Amino acid sequence: MILEIIISVLALLVTLGILVTIHEFGHFWVARRCGVKVLRFSIGFGKAAKSWIGKDGVEYVIAPIPLGGYVKMLGQEDTTVTDSSSVPASQKHLSFACKPLWQRMAIVAAGPIANFLLAIFVFWLINITYGISGIAPVVNNVIEDSVADRAGLRAGDEILAVDGQETIIWQQVSLQMLARLGETGTISLTVDPADSSSLREIILPIDAWMGAETAPNPVADLGIIQFEIPAIIASLVPGGAAQAAGLLAGDEIVAVDGHLIRGWTHWVEVIRTSPELTLNVVVKRGGIETDLRLRPTAAILEDGTEIGSIGAYVKETTLAELLPPEMQRQVNYNVISAVQPALQETWDKSVFVLDSVKKMVVGLISIKNINGPITIAQVAGETASYGLHVYLGFLALLSISLGVLNLLPIPVLDGGHLLYYAIEAVIRRPVPERIQAFGLQLGLLLISGIMVLAIYNDVNRLL
DSSP, X not given: OHHHHHHXXXXXXHHHHHHHHHHHHHHHHHHHHTTOOEEEEEEEESSOSEEEEOTTSOEEEEOSEEEEEEEEETTBOTTSOBOOTTSOGGGGGGOXXXXXXHHHHHHHHHHHHHHHHHHHHHHHXXXXXXXXXXXXXXXXXXXXXXXXXXXXXXXXXXXXXXXTEEOSSHHHHHHHHHTTTTOOEEEEEEEEOTTOSSOEEEEEEESXXXXXXXXXXXXXXXXXXXXXOOOBEEEEOTTSHHHHTTOOTTOEEEEETTEEOOSHHHHHHHHHTOTTOOEEEEEEETTEEEEEEEOOEEEEOTTSOEEEEOOXXXXXXXXXXXXXGGGEEEEOOOTTTTHHHHHHHHHHHHHHHHHHHHHHHHTSSOGGGOOOHHHHHHHHHHHHHHOHHHHHHHHHHHHHHHHHHHTSSOTTSHHHHHHHHHHHXXXXXXXXXXXXXXXXXXXXXXXXXXXXXXXXXXXXXXX
């Protein structure tokens, strides 16, 4: 437990450190190119833990609160409201406030743009190093009377596209479906049927779809079973309910109370929902089906929920061992061909993040999906343990999120400043400082409220 916490904290610091540094460097680099004098480059907030003056005269600061950073420029107050009145006449040409409007807009926009460029680079690196790998989106089974079943989807159908977007692996199917969260209407699947050579279209109706979910699984919610680990018993707990019922290692569970078992996950679900109930179980043993009577014992979880338990374990295996080669997909890229999919993925995920924000604002999806530093730390730690390419993908997604959110027209954020500059371009004079100061206070209140909500959601997930 302690080791997991340490890994999560370190992963959080590394992740936020990379994202904040890249974001602030975007502002810094463009400001220097525009001839603006940079006074301070800070990674983190709070009292400086370490600072030094570079050969370029800039004060570089590392502060202990890693939730952001800033670049302070000549002619820019600590409140980020531009002010040229306190700048000596001899340095007016170095002042941010005295630069042309287009240069000020470029400097402000450079931070989010740097985050998008980081995401493109990371996706490009993943593509040339690992390519795209996963499981072919061939339906293993369909739950009876589910949305997918009523729409006509069948076992063996391969999903070629979701709403017209090509899908090569299951992960792409899930991502395309996630883009429809909270919506009412239909999802269109283009499938290659197992029993026909002609493509057909499956229309799945949705209504305020999973808007309240905090951990949505769109494929499962529609009744589509991607793949299942076979329900084969690997070992038993001595004295457990499974051993008492006569189950043996190597037995494959075929059916329970007349209902076919789709795989190990389905089998576990049946057991967990059947504490102290007698179940009629059909197992396949040595090619012969045998009937057994099994009574799961009751177990109490930490939250007080009662579940069934039998004391049986599944065989440790990998999907690569379970699935035939034709079900495993691998697409490789070179340094040139990897660029286009990296650009496309960055664009698609940017649209997804922006759309999710809009849906939260209008109430189509739950605000419980707003995550704070605790959840980010947990996910960063988990993805780091899964492998470099998984962590890099998470880093790219966070970088996109940071870029999109910073472009929202909220005072304090880069998007708020760009809004002021857009107004300035229209009215031909700067927005009055009184209005900028009021907007700053309003923006701080809004951002503070979002941070409190995010941390509240984090704590609720832990409890």
